Amino acid sequence: MPITVEWDDEAQTIVRWDFVGRWNFDDVKAALEKSVSLRKSIEGKSSVILNFERSESLPMGAVTQMIQGMAKMPDKREMVVIAGSSGLLKSLAAIYLKVRRGQNDKLGVVDTLEQARAFIVQNKG
Numbered sequence: 001m002p003i004t005v006e007w008d009d010e011a012q013t014i015v016r017w018d019f020v021g022r023w024n025f026d027d028v029k030a031a032l033e034k035s036v037s038l039r040k041s042i043e044g045k046s047s048v049i050l051n052f053e054r055s056e057s058l059p060m061g062a063v064t065q066m067i068q069g070m071a072k073m074p075d076k077r078e079m080v081v082i083a084g085s086s087g088l089l090k091s092l093a094a095i096y097l098k099v100r101r102g103q104n105d106k107l108g109v110v111d112t113l114e115q116a117r118a119f120i121v122q123n124k125g
Helices: 025-040 062-072 087-099 113-123
Strands: 003-007 015-021 046-055 079-082 107-110
Touching: 003 025, 003 107, 015 025, 046 087, 046 107, 046 113, 079 113, 087 107
Parallel strands: 015 046, 046 079, 079 107
Antiparallel strands: 003 015
């Protein structure tokens, strides 16, 4: 499976998506369903790490899909952190933040999975 979704921590406060190799938006839809299901199984809020460290490239239409996917995420989301980000992913995140003003505190972009975990700890409300 090109995208796996699982809890990143035992406390079930972070859901991690691992993008491996080539993937498409059908894979993203399946991952989104799993992510929502995991987060609905807990009481409090949780954060999401989108880990692209082992992803090969972004499919066509990534800007549109990113904006639509972020808008569909449930209110129980504390923040989303994109890890392993290429220049293109950083640009997409910047576009998203411009389109969806007011979401700046809910989206982080870092280079590694470890930095994503640290970002969440530092920015928890």
